[in-house]
Amino acid sequence: MLASTRRGRKGMKNMRRFGHRCQNKAFAFFAFLLCSGGSALAAPPAPPQAAETSDVATLPHFSDHWALIATNNVAFTLYDGDKGTILGTVPAKMIDNLAISSDRTKIYTAVSMWSREDHGTREDFLQEYDTPHLALEHEIDLPPRALAVFKQQNLELSADGQWAYIFNMSPATGVSIVNLHDRKVVRTVDTPGCALIFPWAHNGFSSLCGNGSLTNVAFDGKKAQVTQTKSFFDADTDPVFEQSQVNRRTGQALFVTYTGMVYPATLSAQPVLGQPWSLQEAASQPKAGTGVQELAWRPGGKQPFFWHTADNRLYALMHTGPYWTHKQDGTEVWVYDVVQHRLLQRIVLPGPTASIAVSPDTKHPLLFAVQPSGKLFILSAESGEVTKTIEARVAGFLVVPTP
Amino acid sequence: MRVPLFDRVTETFTRHLASHSPRRQFLGWFSTFVAGSGAFPLLPVQRAQAESRASVPVPPNTASDFDRLAQSVDPTKCNYWRHCAIDGVLCGCCGGGVHTCPPGTQPSPVSWIGTCRNPSDGRQYVIAYRDCCGRTTCASTPDCHCNTADREMPIYRPQTSNDIIWCFGTTSTTYHCSTAAIVGQA
Numbered sequence: 171m172l173a174s175t176r177r178g179r180k181g182m183k184n185m186r187r188f189g190h191r192c193q194n195k196a197f198a199f200f201a202f203l204l205c206s207g208g209s210a211l212a213a214p215p216a217p218p219q220a221a222e223t224s225d226v227a228t229l230p231h232f233s234d235h236w237a238l239i240a241t242n243n244v245a246f247t248l249y250d251g252d253k254g255t256i257l258g259t260v261p262a263k264m265i266d267n268l269a270i271s272s273d274r275t276k277i278y279t280a281v282s283m284w285s286r287e288d289h290g291t292r293e294d295f296l297q298e299y300d301t302p303h304l305a306l307e308h309e310i311d312l313p314p315r316a317l318a319v320f321k322q323q324n325l326e327l328s329a330d331g332q333w334a335y336i337f338n339m340s341p342a343t344g345v346s347i348v349n350l351h352d353r354k355v356v357r358t359v360d361t362p363g364c365a366l367i368f369p370w371a372h373n374g375f376s377s378l379c380g381n382g383s384l385t386n387v388a389f390d391g392k393k394a395q396v397t398q399t400k401s402f403f404d405a406d407t408d409p410v411f412e413q414s415q416v417n418r419r420t421g422q423a424l425f426v427t428y429t430g431m432v433y434p435a436t437l438s439a440q441p442v443l444g445q446p447w448s449l450q451e452a453a454s455q456p457k458a459g460t461g462v463q464e465l466a467w468r469p470g471g472k473q474p475f476f477w478h479t480a481d482n483r484l485y486a487l488m489h490t491g492p493y494w495t496h497k498q499d500g501t502e503v504w505v506y507d508v509v510q511h512r513l514l515q516r517i518v519l520p521g522p523t524a525s526i527a528v529s530p531d532t533k534h535p536l537l538f539a540v541q542p543s544g545k546l547f548i549l550s551a552e553s554g555e556v557t558k559t560i561e562a563r564v565a566g567f568l569v570v571p572t573p
Numbered sequence: 574m575r576v577p578l579f580d581r582v583t584e585t586f587t588r589h590l591a592s593h594s595p596r597r598q599f600l601g602w603f604s605t606f607v608a609g610s611g612a613f614p615l616l617p618v619q620r621a622q623a624e625s626r627a628s629v630p631v632p633p634n635t636a637s638d639f640d641r642l643a644q645s646v647d648p649t650k651c652n653y654w655r656h657c658a659i660d661g662v663l664c665g666c667c668g669g670g671v672h673t674c675p676p677g678t679q680p681s682p683v684s685w686i687g688t689c690r691n692p693s694d695g696r697q698y699v700i701a702y703r704d705c706c707g708r709t710t711c712a713s714t715p716d717c718h719c720n721t722a723d724r725e726m727p728i729y730r731p732q733t734s735n736d737i738i739w740c741f742g743t744t745s746t747t748y749h750c751s752t753a754a755i756v757g758q759a
Contacts, residue, residue, distance in 0.1 A: 243710075264710075265738060265748075288709050289745040317738035317746060318728060319660075341683065341731060341741050365729040378729045405730060412727045412736075462637040462723075494637055497722040 229257060229302050232274035232571055234531035237538050239546065240264075240320055240567040246279075247562065248304070251529060251536045251548050254558035258304045265317045267325040269334070270571045272418065275301050278350075280325045280336050282315055296334060296348055310353050313338055313346050316365075320472070320567035323366040323412055326375065329419045329572075333389075335367040335375050345375070347389055359387050359394050366412055368437055371421035376437045378412075378425070380405055388439045397439050403427055407460055411469070411496065415477035415484070418572065424477055424484060424508065428496045429458045430469050432484070434508075449486055452506055453513035460493045470498040472566040473525030473540075478551075480532045480573045482508045485551075487526050499524050499542055505551075517554035520547050524566045530573040540564045636690070637723050645693040648753075651719035655700050658687030658725045660735035661751035664705050666717035672754035674705035680752070681706055682742045685735055688724055688759045697759035706740035708749040 235251040243264045248257040260277055262268055267280045277299040285291040294312040299305060316324055316339035324337040327350075334348040338358070343365050347357045364379035374388040382401035387394055403410050408427045416423040416437070425433040426449070434444035448457045450467060458466035467488050469475065474487040487500030499522035505515040521541055528551050529536040535551035546562035549555060643654040648671040649663055650656075655671065656663070668675035684703040691698060711717075726733040740746040 284745065284747060288707060288747040292746060316728075317740070317748075318736045319738075321728070321736065339728075339731070339737065341737075343731075363729070365727070365731070378727070380730045405726070409727050409730065412729075461634065462640075463634050492638060494639075494723045494725070497720055497725070 226303070227258075229304070232270070232301050234529050234571070235536055236571070237527060237529070238268055238270070238277070238569045239538070239540070239562060240268075240565040242544075242563045243565045246569070249546070249560070249562070251538065251558070254548060254560050260299060260304060264319055264565060267321065268569050269322070269325050269327050270301075270569060271327055271331050272329045272572050273331060274571050276331070276350075277301060277304070278325070278327065278334060280312065280315055280334075282317060296336065298350075298353070308353050310348055310355070312336055312348070312355060313358055314340060315346075316343075320565070321366070321412060322473070322567070322569065323368065323414075326367040326369045326416075327418065328369055328373070329371065333369075333373075335369065337365060337367055337377075339365070343377075345377070345387065347394075349391065356391065357389060357394055359389070359396065361385050361387070361396075368414070368416040368423050369418045369421065370437045371419060374437075374439065376423075376441060378410055378414075382409075384435075384437070384441055386437070386439050386441060395439065399441055399443075402433060402443055403431070411474065413473055413475055415475050417477065417479045419479070424475075426469060426475060426486070428468075428493065429460060430467075430486075431457075432511075447511040449488075449504065449506070452511045453504060458493075462492050462494060464492050465490060466492075467504075468493075468495060468498075469500075470496045471500050471524050471526070472497070473527065473568070474500065476526055476528045477508070478528050478530070478535065480530055483514065484508050485526060485528055485537070487523060489522075500526075503537065503539070515554075517549065517551075519549075520556055520559075521545075523547075525564075525568060527568045527570045529570055538568055538570070540566055540568060542566070639721055639723050640690050640692075643690070643692050645691055649717065651716070651721065653753075654691050654693075655687075655689050655698070655753035655755070656719055657689035657721055657723040658685075658700070658733070658735055659702055659751055659753060660720045660722075660725075661702075661704065661718070661748070662711045662713050663717045663719060664711070664750040664752045666713040667705075667711035667750045669705060669750065669752065672703075672752050674703075674752065675708075675711070675750065677708055678705040678749045679707045679743045679745070680704075681739050684739055685731070685733055685737065686756070687733070687735075687753075699756040699759050701754045701756045702735065702739070703752050703754060704739040705749045705752060706743040706747060707745040708747065710748055711750045713750075 238246040241247040246260045262279045279297045282294045294315045296310040298308040316337045326335045336346040338344045344360045349356045361377045364377040364385040369375045373390040376384045376386045382403045382405040384399045386397045410425045414425040421437040423435045430449035433446045436442045469486045471487045476485040484506040486504045489500045503517040523539045525540040527538045537549040537551040539547040544563040546560040548558040639657045649665040674680045681704045684701040687700045728734045738748045
């Protein structure tokens with residue numbers, strides 16, 4: 171009895187111990203489930219993460235589908251147009267300027283700043299970045315540059331990578347010529363009454379003048395020679411856009427007027443002017459006039475043109491409006507065959523757009539469209555389909571590489 | 574035939590006038606009146622007429638979109654009549670006024686110009702868009718950032734080009750904001 175009682179008591183104890191063990195195990199099991207989220211029942215615990223060293227990303231060769239986009243008035247942000255992601259940043263403000271070398275290995279910014287932010291000693295200089303590292307490699311002192319809001323035609327490079335041309339305005343106008351191999355200013359040429367830079371294929375550039383002509387500066391490193399054309403457009407009634415296009419490899423230019431007349435030219439000491447044609451007539455519409463009540467499709471915006479030289483197409487940002495709406499945002503991009511003077515395509519934009527640029531490839535070109543709100547749209551330049559929408563805080567100016 | 578009374582009275586009066594008024598004397602008086610009328614002080618009347626003529630709205634085919642929508646009440650708005658060719662931040666939104674630079678800044682002695690129509694009096698005025706310089710750009714609300722372009726020209730016509738930072742001749746050439754002062758009637 172005793173024995174059986176003892177056995178019974180012992181049995182009870184064992185039962186309680188077993189119960190406790192079961193409870194403990196169940197508790198531990200549920201705790202494990204809770205902690206592990208129930209996902210790795212059989213997985214061994216993850217090893218601790220290894221210590222890291224800080225490093226710096228580098229870039230592959232500058233892709234056709236990349237663009238440097240002026241953002242937030244403090245920098246140019248390098249975007250991958252395929253992914254819609256940021257690759258890096260090059261500092262430059264609203265009054266500065268940026269150009270990519272033809273071989274895409276260098277990025278140059280023409281910069282002005284003051285030693286004490288808004289006062290003090292003013293310094294103007296050209297900064298040279300190498301593209302793979304976006305590393306600032308050299309700075310070249312410049313005479314005072316022209317200060318204006320983003321204008322690509324205030325800084326241009328020769329296709330061979332030897333010369334940089336920087337437009338000056340004090341308010342007398344001139345151009346500083348920088349030898350990029352020696353990294354110094356070799357010459358400043360006065361261009362009275364003329365402004366902006368449209369480089370030739372070799373050793374020179376032309377500027378647009380207030381009387382509707384071109385001034386042409388030949389410079390091979392020794393002597394500058396200046397020639398002047400006759401007036402070929404009426405600057406009083408229908409001036410040529412500052413944002414007219416040039417192919418720096420060939421020196422061919424497309425000068426487009428406020429009403430939409432296109433004046434082709436091959437630039438040199440003696441520029442050859444081609445037959446002018448109308449953006450509207452090429453689209454089977456009447457030529458637009460200069461009436462302030464004359465409604466028509468017209469070019470306009472902050473950066474309203476892009477000449478895709480690889481397939482010889484002119485992309486024009488168009489809107490409907492009267493004369494003097496040359497700064498108005500566009501609602502469509504019209505794509506022209508530059509040789510045939512024929513409208514090929516109309517791309518309806520997702521909203522009012524201030525600036526456009528197109529990637530230089532012919533396979534699947536991208537159309538970058540910047541809205542005044544700072545939103546960046548990336549579209550297929552072939553179908554017009556929007557592929558990316560980015561709240562990029564764009565300040566209305568963008569630069570893409572040349573082909 | 575019986576002549577009506579009115580005709581008889583008129584005939585008698587004109588015959589009397591003809592027989593008692595020397596024609597040369599009449600011509601002399603009349604020419605004196607015509608020649609001398611220029612000496613009468615008609616100028617205020619003419620001015621009043623000129624005023625009413627100038628107040629006639631600009632014919633519809635010469636009014637730009639900006640002209641037709643412009644107002645003359647609130648100079649801190651982009652559609653204020655003087656802002657027909659401005660590009661920048663309005664100084665009136667930054668502690669200054671339509672022709673006044675904000676404290677701590679300096680007006681540029683040179684400027685670009687526009688020609689704008691005042692809807693209140695119908696006149697065209699030359700406007701000097703003087704930038705205020707020496708401080709970093711005024712951080713006003715976006716509705717004070719204006720960019721209009723009536724008669725605005727490219728940078729190779731600098732006097733009417735509004736993309737240029739017009740801070741020439743100031744101690745510092747940093748841009749802060751833009752004013753729109755009346756220079757005179759166009």
